[in-house]
Amino acid sequence: MLAYNEEVIDVSDNINDRLKWLASFGERKDVGITRLLYTDSWLKAQQALATWMKQLGLNVYYDDVGNLFGRLEGKNPLAKPILTGSHIDTVKHGGMYDGSYGIVAGILALKTLMEREGEPERSVEVVSICEEEGSRFPFTYWGSKNIVGETIKEDVSELRDEEGISLLEAKNRLGFTSKLTTRKKKDVSAFIELHVEQGIILEREKLDIGIVEAIVGQRRFNVRLHGEANHAGTTPMKYRRDAVRGAGKLIDHLMEMADDYGEPLVATVGKIEVLPNTPNVIPGEVSFTIDVRHPEVEVLEAFCDHFYNEFYTISKRCNLQIEITRWMESEPVKMAPELNEKILEVCLHKNIKYKKMISGAGHDAQVFSKYYPATLLFVPSQQGVSHSPLEYTDERNLQIGINVLTETLYKLAYKGERT
Amino acid sequence: MLAYNEEVIDVSDNINDRLKWLASFGERKDVGITRLLYTDSWLKAQQALATWMKQLGLNVYYDDVGNLFGRLEGKNPLAKPILTGSHIDTVKHGGMYDGSYGIVAGILALKTLMEREGEPERSVEVVSICEEEGSRFPFTYWGSKNIVGETIKEDVSELRDEEGISLLEAKNRLGFTSKLTTRKKKDVSAFIELHVEQGIILEREKLDIGIVEAIVGQRRFNVRLHGEANHAGTTPMKYRRDAVRGAGKLIDHLMEMADDYGEPLVATVGKIEVLPNTPNVIPGEVSFTIDVRHPEVEVLEAFCDHFYNEFYTISKRCNLQIEITRWMESEPVKMAPELNEKILEVCLHKNIKYKKMISGAGHDAQVFSKYYPATLLFVPSQQGVSHSPLEYTDERNLQIGINVLTETLYKLAYKGERT
Numbered sequence: 001m002l003a004y005n006e007e008v009i010d011v012s013d014n015i016n017d018r019l020k021w022l023a024s025f026g027e028r029k030d031v032g033i034t035r036l037l038y039t040d041s042w043l044k045a046q047q048a049l050a051t052w053m054k055q056l057g058l059n060v061y062y063d064d065v066g067n068l069f070g071r072l073e074g075k076n077p078l079a080k081p082i083l084t085g086s087h088i089d090t091v092k093h094g095g096m097y098d099g100s101y102g103i104v105a106g107i108l109a110l111k112t113l114m115e116r117e118g119e120p121e122r123s124v125e126v127v128s129i130c131e132e133e134g135s136r137f138p139f140t141y142w143g144s145k146n147i148v149g150e151t152i153k154e155d156v157s158e159l160r161d162e163e164g165i166s167l168l169e170a171k172n173r174l175g176f177t178s179k180l181t182t183r184k185k186k187d188v189s190a191f192i193e194l195h196v197e198q199g200i201i202l203e204r205e206k207l208d209i210g211i212v213e214a215i216v217g218q219r220r221f222n223v224r225l226h227g228e229a230n231h232a233g234t235t236p237m238k239y240r241r242d243a244v245r246g247a248g249k250l251i252d253h254l255m256e257m258a259d260d261y262g263e264p265l266v267a268t269v270g271k272i273e274v275l276p277n278t279p280n281v282i283p284g285e286v287s288f289t290i291d292v293r294h295p296e297v298e299v300l301e302a303f304c305d306h307f308y309n310e311f312y313t314i315s316k317r318c319n320l321q322i323e324i325t326r327w328m329e330s331e332p333v334k335m336a337p338e339l340n341e342k343i344l345e346v347c348l349h350k351n352i353k354y355k356k357m358i359s360g361a362g363h364d365a366q367v368f369s370k371y372y373p374a375t376l377l378f379v380p381s382q383q384g385v386s387h388s389p390l391e392y393t394d395e396r397n398l399q400i401g402i403n404v405l406t407e408t409l410y411k412l413a414y415k416g417e418r419t
Numbered sequence: 420m421l422a423y424n425e426e427v428i429d430v431s432d433n434i435n436d437r438l439k440w441l442a443s444f445g446e447r448k449d450v451g452i453t454r455l456l457y458t459d460s461w462l463k464a465q466q467a468l469a470t471w472m473k474q475l476g477l478n479v480y481y482d483d484v485g486n487l488f489g490r491l492e493g494k495n496p497l498a499k500p501i502l503t504g505s506h507i508d509t510v511k512h513g514g515m516y517d518g519s520y521g522i523v524a525g526i527l528a529l530k531t532l533m534e535r536e537g538e539p540e541r542s543v544e545v546v547s548i549c550e551e552e553g554s555r556f557p558f559t560y561w562g563s564k565n566i567v568g569e570t571i572k573e574d575v576s577e578l579r580d581e582e583g584i585s586l587l588e589a590k591n592r593l594g595f596t597s598k599l600t601t602r603k604k605k606d607v608s609a610f611i612e613l614h615v616e617q618g619i620i621l622e623r624e625k626l627d628i629g630i631v632e633a634i635v636g637q638r639r640f641n642v643r644l645h646g647e648a649n650h651a652g653t654t655p656m657k658y659r660r661d662a663v664r665g666a667g668k669l670i671d672h673l674m675e676m677a678d679d680y681g682e683p684l685v686a687t688v689g690k691i692e693v694l695p696n697t698p699n700v701i702p703g704e705v706s707f708t709i710d711v712r713h714p715e716v717e718v719l720e721a722f723c724d725h726f727y728n729e730f731y732t733i734s735k736r737c738n739l740q741i742e743i744t745r746w747m748e749s750e751p752v753k754m755a756p757e758l759n760e761k762i763l764e765v766c767l768h769k770n771i772k773y774k775k776m777i778s779g780a781g782h783d784a785q786v787f788s789k790y791y792p793a794t795l796l797f798v799p800s801q802q803g804v805s806h807s808p809l810e811y812t813d814e815r816n817l818q819i820g821i822n823v824l825t826e827t828l829y830k831l832a833y834k835g836e837r838t
Contacts, residue, residue, distance in 0.1 A: 197653065198650060198653050199650060199652075199653025199654060200649070200653070200654060200658055201653070201655065201658075204658060216652060218652070220698055220699075230619070230803060231617060231618060231779065231780065231803065231805060232685065232687035232689060232710045232712070232779075233618075233635060233637070233685065233710075233712050233778075233779030233780045234616065234617050234618025234619070234620070234778070234779040234780050234803060234805075235618060235619060235685070235779070235803060236620065236682055236683065236685065237674075237677055237678055237682070237684075237685055237686075238682070239619055239620075239623060242674070242687070244670060244688045244689070244691065245670065245671070245674045245688070247667070247670075248666070248667045248668075248669075248670030248671040248674065248688070249667075249671045250667075251663060251664065251666075251667030252664070252667040252668045252671045255656075255661070255664045255667065255668075258656055259656055263655055263656070263657070264655065265656075266651065266652065266654070266655065266656055267656075268651035268661070268698075268699070268700075268701050269663045269664070269667070269702075270651060270663070270693075270696070270697050270698045270699055270700050270701065270702060271693065271696045271697060271698050272663065272691055272693045272696070274689075274690065274691045277689070277690045277691070278689050278690060279639055279687075279689045279690050279708040279710055280639075280687070280689055280710050281687075281689050282687050282689065283688075283689060289698040291651045291652075291698055291699050293651070293652050359652075359653070360650065360651075360652030360653040360654070361650065361652045361653050384649060384650065384653060384654060386650060386653075
């Protein structure tokens with residue numbers, strides 16, 4: 001990669017100061033932080049993190065796509081390392097906690113362990129993952145998928161950003177052209193990702209830590225109803241084939257069904273399009289999206305089958321034609337119970353108010369979880385705001401998250417507690 | 420007005436031939452017929468009608484805004500004339516029946532009466548009303564409102580078309596600058612408008628004539644629901660304030676209420692806007708329109724009060740804020756029972772399948788009805804299509820309409836049957 005100046009920057013290792021410092025490596029033309037993969041601000045952020053990690057005494061390296069690792073070497077060369085960290089890239093106009101918190105928290109946890117406990121039994125690595133969001137190129141989890149080797153099977157040569165620059169060109173331009181390490185990253189004993197919740201559950205329930213048991217699977221659909229556009233004044237109710245009337249009934253029914261299935265199932269109708277969309281014309285066509293999420297594939301499929309059936313029945317009764325298209329699906333992922341057990345012990349020992357919960361959003365941990373024990377730890381997000389300059393978590397909660405991570409890593413790397 | 424060439428055009432007086440002939444005076448750049456007020460094609464159409472009327476032996480005159488009259492003089496100068504006719508202007512890309520049919524049918528009815536019965540007791544006039552639709556200028560019923568003198572009270576000096584040409588300028592440019600007649604048009608004994616239904620009732624019920632008892636009143640509303648935009652994955656159902664969910668419930672409820680009130684009440688939600696309108700975000704705001712119509716003001720108001728109350732209750736239960744704005748209202752209008760009685764007699768005598776019905780759309784007859792007995796006669800519209808190049812009524816039905824009009828005018832003008 002490009003040369004950079006390893007200047008020592010005088011920043012205290014307080015979590016808030018370090019988050020602000022990391023946020024300073026981002027474009028701020030408008031509002032929020034924008035740090036897209038392989039941009040200048042992204043490179044500067046990785047380089048600054050590398051410098052900081054070196055200063056703390058970690059062994060620093062990049063892999064061939066730009067994931068940045070800081071390794072605290074353990075005594076036992078045969079013990080597989082423990083990995084912690086999160087993603088360095090942001091959405092456009094994002095906040096300073098999403099992703100960044102997990103990286104800074106991981107470095108601070110390693111710093112505390114080094115200072116307090118010295119050399120671990122098992123190596124611990126903190127990773128600043130180069131891409132999770134897919135904000136510049138249409139490809140999510142690029143960083144973590146490279147770590148586990150999944151991208152080898154995928155053809156990414158055609159991926160381009162909005163300006164037509166290809167993903168591989170952008171990568172090569174920064175010097176990430178060859179494998180800089182021979183470490184097999186599949187050979188890891190555990191991955192722990194600390195992240196802001198990006199939801200409102202912990203805040204509403206006045207809890208400090210979320211121990212994630214599963215990341216939901218998702219199904220997305222488009223529902224299109226065909227009726228008959230007609231005059232709003234001259235068409236009696238009994239002769240109508242009103243697509244909006246049908247949509248209202250279907251949406252209401254879907255939501256009642258979601259309530260009946262109960263937590264953690266969620267269903268959302270986020271987008272509606274009406275034709276012709278004029279006050280005095282009965283709409284002849286409506287389409288709307290459905291997003292359904294649940295951590296168990298059986299429940300997810302059962303719910304989807306159920307609403308399919310109900311929708312066909314109701315549409316027929318309303319004399320409307322219906323087309324349902326499934327255009328996105330991602331499978332649910334279980335987090336490692338043995339890791340969650342360690343985290344739970346830490347919470348109980350430290351008297352921290354925790355909740356075993358589900359993540360409704362995707363995270364790098366789900367990519368890792370196919371290859372080794374992986375889990376996800378949440379701290380509260382104020383009002384659930386995320387992917388916004390307004391995202392916020394107070395310092396107390398940020399610190400509790402770091403403490404739980406530190407103690408969990410201690411158990412795994414120093415105490416020889418095998419997962 | 421501008422001079423014109425009174426050339427004799429060789430067109431048969433078959434209804435279809437005359438409708439096609441009248442349709443030829445219209446811009447046909449794209450599809451359908453466009454004949455907007457005070458345009459060249461509009462003027463040519465009025466002039467052609469005037470020539471035809473003169474050829475048939477009617478006394479022809481324009482009033483000061485361009486309404487064209489053809490008068491069959493009666494024997495009794497003290498008897499107030501009977502008026503029939505409809506509007507000559509079209510919507511943009513309209514069909515050849517809307518408005519035009521009533522004018523051509525009126526002329527053909529007078530032709531038949533003259534030929535068959537000679538001079539009537541009471542004068543009969545056919546009127547080609549210069550503007551009903553308001554397609555060029557934002558003002559509906561300009562022609563009929565001028566006939567009854569209503570526009571005197573309104574300031575129309577600021578009305579302009581899309582190109583910035585003012586209504587009054589456009590009128591004056593064609594020479595309609597002063598009163599060309601001293602006849603007081605308020606002094607009329609009856610007005611009968613024959614029109615295509617623009618709805619599907621007569622066709623569905625296999626009937627030939629609709630005798631309109633009332634034109635509906637209308638109320639239009641905008642309903643805005645405020646909830647809370649949030650992440651579709653990380654927000655449990657119980658913590659949501661989902662504006663689309665609320666809208667679905669309200670729309671479904673409104674439609675059930677409309678069914679419960681029964682015919683002839685109609686309610687339509689024609690337009691919906693969702694914010695942010697993205698598949699994976701719970702919508703924080705939705706607005707939708709409501710159009711409600713009924714021929715009785717008490718029922719109309721009762722329904723609106725009823726849904727207002729229900730909407731506030733349901734929104735509160737859904738934890739959504741609601742704003743309802745009434746942005747349009749027009750009052751119901753009763754057609755003259757004494758005229759409808761005559762029409763009914765004609766239908767019964769001629770064994771014509773009729774229906775006493777409500778008009779869900781507005782017509783010139785509603786303007787006249789405030790000043791003298793006025794009514795509206797419908798013939799079927801194929802599939803209810805209107806304001807479209809596809810509008811169609813078959814020749815048999817067009818002829819039945821003319822026959823009923825002719826016999827009704829005969830009763831009123833020749834037989835001395837007072838209304």
